Amino acid sequence: MKKATYKILGLALVLSLSACASSSDKKLDYRSQVKGSPLEVPPGLSDYDKNSQFNLGDGVRSTDVDQNAATQMPAGTLLVSAKDMRIERSGETRWLVVNRPAEQVWPVLQSFWEDNGFTIRSNQPKLGVMETDWAENRANLPQTGLRKLIGGALDMLYDTGYRDMFRTRIERTDNGTEIYISHRGMEEVYTSSAKDNTAWQPRAADPQLEGQLLSALMVRLGTTEDQAKAALQNSVNTSRGASIKGDTLILNDNMDSAWRRIGLSLDRAGLSVIDRDFSSRLYYVTPNPDDRGLLRKSFGKLGESYQVQLKQISTNQVEVSFSDRNGASMGNDKGLSRVLKELQKTLK
Template identity: 20%
Template structure:
């Protein structure tokens, strides 16, 4: 009963004082946005003569020219200036976070794929296997002592490190192109492994055998991509894919199913971006369960948060009406593809018309 009495007390005080207790210039919740205009600038502290002191810079410097206004004036927060992207900025850059390194590309995976493929071909490094739909390729085994004139191997040789034997050793690389955090960008990762020439080692390690060598190859790739003409005639990744990227059909029960020819990680990222582009609000998500919880009653662009009094007198829990409007976009890995369905709950399918509409909007916004 104590929280209820506290709320009643606040309401009574607001009514008795004509809401002046809460709002207004003298109220408890008055607008303090213009208080900074009443602050006085004090003179700089001077150290008496004969006392040694270390020079100290201004921690909070005040601009040399500024306008003072009246405390009665309402301060209007200016809109932020648009971010300017320099035309001279590199389209590809080498990034590192701890021990993880990658090349950041300001292009989509479909544009990057043929370029990274040409990188290996131009340096005469044979491609053993490739899966364009997953954005992965593996090179064949190469040896420094058998290809001494190869320019790529010659430039990355110092990264092996002094005292490390390269005679009788061979190595190969695995490259992976993933969608970047920002739309229309990509991240390129490279892993390398080595073995004795003709050895039986074939399983890829979790991390590269030599981090310095991995960085050297990524640096070479970054330079190559930045020097590649943007208008070069290339074959896109979409054209290299076998079969359609996403097809909409019905299962045995007549429920719509969107099948994506992709691995789970790329499908999860692509569906999340497609929901945002389709202006479908994602209320919650559970990546381990492969579920996006969407709210079809409210668009993502019109999502409003409750104000102070809404949070004070309202409930933090969602209403039954909001919960009833929720649906689940579920991703399920099946073999080499991912199936996307729309359910009401884990054991209840959504209305076929609603599910079809959602899946069509996802399909039309897939990159």
């Protein structure tokens, strides 16, 4: 399959209609191929799906959702006023704060993703994690005259060359729930100058897309589109930054805030969170096998797990250190400095 391939019936017809092309106003139009079934995974993405690091094991956490209570809540019935929701921001990380318990929010999250064209591939209330399958944003397709003329009849013959998946993570608070959405993307690229073959490779996470989906979730929960748009635009960066000290990262924040910020930022640094223990302030991570960049080549070993320890060193400072699965320091790992710099960049 070639990137953004058009399997067309007649070149002359396409040329005669191409002048009518225009861009789509709709920016989100995700579709899985079959409702309720996993999206057919493009060649080259199947290894990503099979990797055990994305199948989080069961466990009890401070973020546990009462599964019985959650399943008894009718999906999509929660109505939350604008004053009971807000979008907060720290660096590139945005999250939605909802003054409702996790058990009420959880079923709405599932219906939100499904109604927006996604299939839920992993639903783990005990870990507070929900993950979609791969989906294609059809809004990225060019609106050529041919496609406008024939409509959905030819949709199956078009491909954007991009796939997205999203992980939703929730954290309990004293007054409700925090909702985090993290993005993973793949793109189809040519592997030769002749452009006769392609392969799928990861692309950078898109914080703007994450924010757009948080805004859409606000609408689903009960606000107007204008209120949700304003909440996104008015979110203030509260990050106090981070600094690198030796083989550790120092966050200028309290523990609760630092814990939340690091959780999403680890993905940005090419590390996938496979477990977490808030009581011990530990994240367990593994190098992302689909990150073919410098981080993957230099940090740790594929298939191995590592510990990320958070430690309060003063009222508004938290130290973040890395160790192997046995607790031995990663200070001599040549890729650690790259990870620290990427985290610092994300947390600016």
